[in-house]
Amino acid sequence: xxxxxxxxxxxxxxxxxxxxxxxxxxxxxxxxxxxxxxxxxxxxxxxxxxxxxxxxxxxxxxxxxxxxxxxxxxxxxxxxxxxxxxxxxxxxxxxxxxxxxxxxxxxxxxxxxxxxxxxxxxxxxxxxxxxxxxxxxxxxxxxxxxxxxxxxxxxxxxxxxxxxxxxxxxxxxxxx
Amino acid sequence: xxxxxxxxxxxxxxxxxxxxxxxxxxxxxxxxxxxxxxxxxxxxxxxxxxxxxxxxxxxxxxxxxxxxxxxxxxxxxxxxxxxxxxxxxxxxxxxxxxxxxxxxxxxxxxxxxxxxxxxxxxxxxxxxxxxxxxxxxxxxxxxxxxxxxxxxxxxxxxxxxxxxxxxxxxxxxxxxxxxxxxxxxxxxxxxxxxxxxxxxxxxxxxxxxxxxxxxxxxxxxxxxxxxxxxxxxxxxxxxxxxxxxxxxxxxxxxxxxxxxxxxxxxxxxxxxxxxxxxxxxxxxxxxxxxxxxxxxxxxxxxxxxxxxxxxxxxxxxxxxxxxxxxxxxxxxxxxxxxxxxxxxxxxxxxxxxxxxxxxxxxxxxxxxxxxxxxxxxxxxxxxxxxxxxxxxxxxxxxxxxxxxxxxxxxxxxxxxxxxxxxxxxxxxxxxxxxxxxxxxxxxxxxxxxxxxxxxxxxxxxxxxxxxxxxxxxxxxxxxxxxxxxxxxxxxxxxxxxxxxxxxxxxxxxxxxxxxxxxxxxxxxxxxxxxxxxxxxxxxxxxxxxxxxxxxxxxxxxxxxxxxxxxxxxxxxxxxxxxxxxxxxxxxxxxxxxxxxxxxxxxxxxxxxxxxxxxxxxxxxxxxxxxxxxxxxxxxxxxxxxxxxxxxxxxxxxxxxxxxxxxxxxxxxxxxxxxxxxxxxxxxxxxxxxxxxxxxxxxxxxxxxxxxxxxxxxxxxxxxxxxxxxxxx
Numbered sequence: 048x049x050x051x052x053x054x055x056x057x058x059x060x061x062x063x064x065x066x067x068x069x070x071x072x073x074x075x076x077x078x079x080x081x082x083x084x085x086x087x088x089x090x091x092x093x094x095x096x097x098x099x100x101x102x103x104x105x106x107x108x109x110x111x112x113x114x115x116x117x118x119x120x121x122x123x124x125x126x127x128x129x130x131x132x133x134x135x136x137x138x139x140x141x142x143x144x145x146x147x148x149x150x151x152x153x154x155x156x157x158x159x160x161x162x163x164x165x166x167x168x169x170x171x172x173x174x175x176x177x178x179x180x181x182x183x184x185x186x187x188x189x190x191x192x193x194x195x196x197x198x199x200x201x202x203x204x205x206x207x208x209x210x211x212x213x214x215x216x217x218x219x220x221x222x223x
Numbered sequence: 224x225x226x227x228x229x230x231x232x233x234x235x236x237x238x239x240x241x242x243x244x245x246x247x248x249x250x251x252x253x254x255x256x257x258x259x260x261x262x263x264x265x266x267x268x269x270x271x272x273x274x275x276x277x278x279x280x281x282x283x284x285x286x287x288x289x290x291x292x293x294x295x296x297x298x299x300x301x302x303x304x305x306x307x308x309x310x311x312x313x314x315x316x317x318x319x320x321x322x323x324x325x326x327x328x329x330x331x332x333x334x335x336x337x338x339x340x341x342x343x344x345x346x347x348x349x350x351x352x353x354x355x356x357x358x359x360x361x362x363x364x365x366x367x368x369x370x371x372x373x374x375x376x377x378x379x380x381x382x383x384x385x386x387x388x389x390x391x392x393x394x395x396x397x398x399x400x401x402x403x404x405x406x407x408x409x410x411x412x413x414x415x416x417x418x419x420x421x422x423x424x425x426x427x428x429x430x431x432x433x434x435x436x437x438x439x440x441x442x443x444x445x446x447x448x449x450x451x452x453x454x455x456x457x458x459x460x461x462x463x464x465x466x467x468x469x470x471x472x473x474x475x476x477x478x479x480x481x482x483x484x485x486x487x488x489x490x491x492x493x494x495x496x497x498x499x500x501x502x503x504x505x506x507x508x509x510x511x512x513x514x515x516x517x518x519x520x521x522x523x524x525x526x527x528x529x530x531x532x533x534x535x536x537x538x539x540x541x542x543x544x545x546x547x548x549x550x551x552x553x554x555x556x557x558x559x560x561x562x563x564x565x566x567x568x569x570x571x572x573x574x575x576x577x578x579x580x581x582x583x584x585x586x587x588x589x590x591x592x593x594x595x596x597x598x599x600x601x602x603x604x605x606x607x608x609x610x611x612x613x614x615x616x617x618x619x620x621x622x623x624x625x626x627x628x629x630x631x632x633x634x635x636x637x638x639x640x641x642x643x644x645x646x647x648x649x650x651x652x653x654x655x656x657x658x659x660x661x662x663x664x665x666x667x668x669x670x671x672x673x674x675x676x677x678x679x680x681x682x683x684x685x686x687x688x689x690x691x692x693x694x695x696x697x698x699x700x701x702x703x704x705x706x707x708x709x710x711x712x713x714x715x716x717x718x719x720x721x722x723x724x725x726x727x728x729x730x731x732x733x734x735x736x737x738x739x740x741x742x743x744x745x746x747x748x749x750x751x752x753x754x755x756x757x758x759x760x761x762x763x764x765x766x767x768x769x770x771x772x773x774x775x776x777x778x779x780x781x782x783x784x785x786x787x788x789x790x791x792x793x794x795x796x797x798x799x800x801x802x803x804x805x806x807x808x809x810x811x812x813x814x815x816x817x818x819x820x821x822x823x824x825x826x827x828x829x830x831x832x833x834x835x836x837x838x839x840x841x842x843x844x845x846x847x848x849x850x851x852x853x854x855x856x857x858x859x860x861x862x863x864x865x866x867x868x869x870x871x872x873x874x875x876x877x878x879x880x881x882x883x884x885x886x887x888x889x890x891x892x893x894x895x896x897x898x899x900x901x902x903x904x905x906x907x908x909x910x911x912x913x914x915x916x917x918x919x920x921x922x923x924x925x926x927x928x929x930x931x932x933x934x935x936x937x938x939x940x941x942x943x944x945x946x947x948x949x950x951x
Contacts, residue, residue, distance in 0.1 A: 063283030063338050087334045096333070101251040102244020104451070106402045107484040111883035114402055142244035151243065159238040162847050165855060166681030167241030168403040168451030174242060190892075197890040200883065202402045202452050203681050204858025204920075205851065206894040 071135045075100070076144025084131045090124075091115045093131035094141060102142040102171050106200070113199035116172040117141050123179040142171035145178070153219070154178055157212035165203035173199045177213045186217035228693045228700050232847030236686045236705070237449070237679070246449045250406035250481050252419040257408070258287055260470045260480040261336040262463060263326035263343045264489060265318050268352035268555040268876025269524075272316040272325060272345060279342040280328055285335030287474045289343065291326045292316055296469060301434025303427045303460055304657075304716065309558045310525045311435055312462035318347065319524040320557045321876040322489025327466045329474050352555035352876040356498055356521050362553040364522070370531050374603045375544030377502075380513035384504025388580045392501065392573040393942040394925075396521075396869035397494040397862075399562045400888060401680075403451015404484060405491050407467035410477035416443045420464055421450045423457035424717030425710035426676045431460025432468060448708035453680040454859070455561030456491040458719045463490050485881045492560020493869060495520045497532055499573040504544075509587045511596045513544040518570060522551040526558040532570040535651055535922070539574065541598040555876045561719060563859055564918040567652060568925070572943060575648035575926030580939065588631065589930065590621055593649050606808035610914075612839040612903030613649060616815040619902045620647070620837035624817035633937035641821040643832075644935025650923030654811035655722030656909060660713035660797040661730035663696070663738045667790050669767045669781040670702040673734070677715030677727050678708040682917050683848030684723055690844055691728050691911060695735035697764025713795060721811070721915030724844065726798065728911040733796025741794045742769055742780065745787055752786075753777055801908055810906065812914040814838040814853075818927040822935045827947040831861055831928060833895050839903035841914030846901070849916050853899040856920015862889040864925035868944050 067086045072079065075098060082097045091108075094100045094117070103126060106114030110128040117126045118140040145152040154177050157163070164170040176199050180186050185195040192213050193206070201209065240246045265272075277289040290313060298311035312324045326343045330336035353361045365371075381387060405421040416438065422428040425445040433440040450457060463480055471478040482490050497520045504513035518532035533547035562568075582589040597614055600607050621627070629645040630636055636643040661675040673692045679685045685705050693700045706712065716726050740759045746752035753776040754762065754769055762769050762777065770777030784792060801809050819832040836853055843849045866887040870879045880886045905912025925943055932950060933939045940949045 062279060063335075063342055066284050066335065085332060085334045087338070092333060095251075096253075099253065100244075101247070101253075104248070104402075105250070105404065105481070106451075107404075107883050109484060109882060109884070111484075112402065142242075146243065151239075155239075155242040158242045159234050162232075162235065162238070162851055164235075164238065164241055164681075165683070165851055166402065166452040167237070167246050167449065168248060168401070168681075170241050171244050193892040193894070197892040200402060200888060200890060202400055202454065202859075202888060203851075204855030204889070204894070206858060206889075206891045207854060207897055208851070209891065 069132050071131055073134055074138045076140060086132055088131045089127050090129040090131045090134050091126035094126060100141050100143050104168055104171055106169065113176060114169050114172040116175040116199065118175060118179060123176055142175060152178065153216045154212065157216045161208045161212040163205055163209040163212040165205055169199060169201045173201065173209055180213065181217045186213055189214060229690045229844050230846060232845055233686065233690065233700060235683060235848065236689050248403055248449050248451055249408060249419040249421050249447065250403065252408040254408065254410055254477040256476045258329050258331060258474055258476045258478050259333040259336045260327050260329045260467060260478050261340040262324055262486060263328065263340050264486065265321060265323040265325050265345065267318055267347045267349040268321040268354065270318050270347050270349035272318060273348050274346045275326055276344040277326065280339040283335065283339040283342055285331035286328060286339045287331065288329045288470065289326055290470060290473060298435050298465060299437050301431060303431035305427065305458060306529065307527055308431050308435060308460050309462055312466050320555050321878065322557055324462055324466065327470055329470045329478060354554050354556060354871050354873055354876045356496055356519060356552050364551040364553065367549060367551045368529050368531055371548045372537060372603060373546035377513045377515045377544045377546040380544035381502055381504045381515065384512050385507050386505045386584050387502065388577055388584055389502040390577050390580060390941060392499045392576055394497045394569040394572055395867065395943055396496045397562055397867045398488050398869045398886060399454045399456035399492060400487060401452030401454055401456060404482045404487055405463065406479065406481040407464045408477060408479045409468040409471040411472050414438065414442050416468060418468060419446045421457055422447050423453045423678060423680050423719055425678060425708055426714045427717050428460050428464065429710040432465065435460065435465050436468060445710040446708060447678045450680050454563045455565060455719065457680065458561050458717050459492065461491050484883060488869065488878045488881045489557040492558060492562065494562035494565065494568065495522060495528065495530060495559040497569040499532065501573050501577040503577055503581050505581060505585065509585050509592050509595050511540050511542040514540060514542045516547045516574060519550045519552055521554045521556060523556055523558045524553050528559040530566040532566040534653065535567060535570055536574050537603050538601055539598065539651060540596040541602050545603060556871060563856060564652065564921040567922040568863060571650050571922035572925045572929065575923060576929055576941065579646065579930040579933065589647055590617060590626060593617060601808055604808065606806060608810040609807050609908045610841065610904065610906040611810055611813060613813040615902040616813055616837040616839055617649065619900050620815040620817050620835055623837065623898060623900055624835040626817060633934055638821065640824055642824050642935040644820045644822065644931035646927045646929065646931025646934055647815065647817045648923040648926035648930060649815050650919065651813050652721060652811045652919045652922065654809040654908065655720035655915065656725040656729065656800050657716035657722055658797065658799050659715045659726035659730040660795060661727060661734040662713050662793060662795045663734045664791050664793040665738060665780045667781055667784040669779060671696050671698055672704050672706060673731060674706040674712045675715045675727050675730060676710050676712040677723055678718055680718050682718065682852060683845060684718065684727065686848055687724060687844040688727055688731060692731050692735060695732055696738065698767055721917040724913050724915055725909045728913055729798030729909050730796055732910045733798055734794055737794035737796045739764060739769060741792055742783055745792065746783055752783065809908040812838060812840045812916055812919045814919050814923055816923040816927040818931045820928060820931040820935055822932065822950060827951040829865055829932060829945060829950065831895055835898040837900045837902050838916065838919055840901060840916040840919065842905035842912030843901050844913060850899045852916045853920045854897045856918060857897050857924050858889050858894055860921045860924025861893065861928065863921065863943060864928040865944050
């Protein structure tokens with residue numbers, strides 16, 4: 048060690064790039080939404096900061112916790128690893144779009160009944176994953192549910208209740 | 224028919240707002256003109272800053288300000304209700320841990336602030352860090368909490384004990400990692416500061432911020448109606464919260480600062496690692512004659528962390544000779560802090576593992592060993608327990624688990640290619656109740672609003688306090704609304720030490736009683752009231768009515784308010800911490816835990832197959848949320864036992880696994896069905912009979928699993944987390 052060390056993430060004198068903004072058109076929870084985003088903006092931040100849909104949560108911003116799970120064109124994606132610009136023209140569904148005419152989705156009801164949440168921060172991601180999991184036919188057994196829900200971390204440890212909620216709705220077959 | 228409102232596992236009152244995405248967490252706060260702050264943290268663990276070049280960052284698009292130690296305002300070293308705060312940020316060029324704040328960048332957007340933070344260039348004159356608990360060069364602090372103690376003569380008793388075990392155990396650094404990255408949104412209006420913060424105690428953070436900033440407490444308001452978990456990391460007023468307030472004042476706009484997941488490793492505490500030596504002496508028939516427990520733990524260079532690792536060794540078993548000592552080792556790591564069951568989680572692993580080892584030395588069932596040494600009073604002070612149903616926990620747990628089916632010989636039980644192990648452990652947790660105030664407002668429509676500044680970090684406080692207030696006011700649950708998480712409400716303690724249920728419950732008990740008293744005052748001379756002249760002890764409450772105990776006559780809250788032309792009636796109440804020095808000592812909860820593990824005989828992969836907990840938590844206010852606390856704690860305990868290990872590079876002091884991909888916490892597939900059984904009765908210390916159950920799920924879990932791993936494999940693992948290579 049030479050007695051000094053620099054925090055060398057960039058070379059000295061480097062300039063920040065100019066901000067590039069692009070128009071993006073999304074169909075979010077059934078409504079056409081247009082916004083202009085920084086090319087670096089993730090779909091997660093566009094939903095939260097741009098469209099004020101704060102039900103979707105940022106847990107790690109690295110695609111490792113599942114809190115930001117939303118559906119894009121019917122498939123679950125990690126919105127923190129999706130650039131907003133790349134979602135142009137897509138259909139996006141978030142936790143705010145699960146209710147139909149004021150009636151909660153059966154999974155939302157089941158999470159309440161089975162206490163599948165504590166702090167509630169991971170809950171939107173858990174429910175969005177669970178909805179897709181059932182639609183994909185991946186909820187056939189408890190072991191299958193546990194395996195396919197393992198991309199959604201819950202630090203409060205509500206896992207057994209989350210499994211119970213999904214099991215109930217998957218078994219009932221009224222999850223459409 | 225009427226059903227009791229307390230005890231029943233009603234759905235969480237805040238569940239619907241959470242499953243719909245409408246609950247507002249600190250990071251969701253949105254204010255006009257909001258700017259975004261991003262931290263720059265040090266890349267060395269010890270030394271001095273020689274320069275911080277902010278030129279490029281300041282010139283970057285959208286940047287409003289860059290604060291470093293050279294231009295940050297002076298901040299005070301302050302205290303809150305829990306003790307000294309961590310050292311205030313950006314006050315000197317000294318660096319004492321990797322990931323220490325060296326700058327905060329404020330910009331128009333999050334992306335711009337993130338980009339500009341990369342352009343800050345810090346230069347250091349580093350010195351070699353000390354990071355290892357065993358480093359001979361580290362400073363040691365003996366008896367750091369003034370808690371060392373014991374009874375009798377341990378040395379003599381050990382020397383003459385017919386059977387002895389002496390073992391050293393180690394536990395790893397764990398990091399809290401609530402799912403919600405800690406966030407602060409700060410805004411100033413003149414001298415008034417409003418802060419949305421990931422805190423477990425709005426009142427406490429208000430005190431901490433006011434002290435650090437040198438402003439009156441009345442000028443600070445802290446809001447935390449919901450936070451994304453905490454597990455202890457929200458107890459203290461951390462530097463990033465202070466920096467958000469400083470940045471907001473500097474740029475004259477509201478500022479949002481959200482820690483990155485990586486910064487969650489360095490900014491909001493962790494469970495320190497330990498090295499513990501336990502010596503136990505016993506007679507051949509399994510009577511413990513001596514317990515000696517010395518626990519070493521790490522702490523940061525400039526901070527304090529009250530973490531009493533040996534606590535339970537002073538009170539757990541009926542030994543005539545006990546000595547327990549704690550030592551802190553100062554190393555260049557971030558400030559530690561409370562993590563669910565701080566100290567107890569590590570200390571229990573050592574003590575309950577050593578007892579299992581003693582049971583094998585004695586050829587005695589580990590459960591029987593514990594029953595033979597049950598402490599029917601405090602073994603050091605001689606005080607009676609306020610309540611202690613630990614033996615019922617052992618009996619119920621063993622029965623539900625099927626402990627009698629256990630063949631005690633290691634490696635004796637198999638299932639296919641898996642070695643099967645049964646292990647158990649007992650645990651206690653301390654009693655905590657702190658000063659708390661609450662306010663009850665009964666409105667003319669016959670409903671009530673109950674307010675206290677305490678907060679619900681996911682434990683169920685909103686729900687159980689709603690139930691309790693409903694019971695104490697004689698109202699249906701749906702007519703009571705809890706308002707919490709706001710420092711402008713009556714002061715409440717932090718949600719910590721498993722103490723908020725007892726604290727706030729006692730305050731609401733007092734406030735409800737004062738409410739009834741206020742109604743009786745209102746009708747004291749009211750010829751139209753059947754309650755005229757009644758005292759608070761002459762009446763009971765039911766169905767929204769106050770009625771005389773003697774003749775059952777009474778009237779409703781609504782009738783009284785209407786007749787007296789009042790819209791509402793408000794009363795406050797408060798409760799203090801009970802004395803610990805009485806002949807009967809306030810006694811916390813107990814649990815017995817029984818684990819079954821399956822270990823792949825060829826690959827060493829360990830899985831917890833099931834885990835049964837029997838717990839004495841006093842009166843259970845809500846069976847569903849209390850179970851959630853025990854289950855959640857157990858999930859954390861499984862992580863502590865098998866997965867969690869914050870790894871610090873010895874040469875640099877850098878945390879080497881600072882992501883969720885590398886720092887492993889339990890995922891859904893790691894967790895089997897977890898059984899919880901509540902046993903025992905209410906505790907007489909508080910008027911509501913509770914003991915607190917938020918942390919009881921963790922201690923005992925790792926020991927039960929480690930003991931099961933020994934039973935399965937014949938390999939005793941004395942270092943957490945238990946990993947494959949340790950059992951192969």
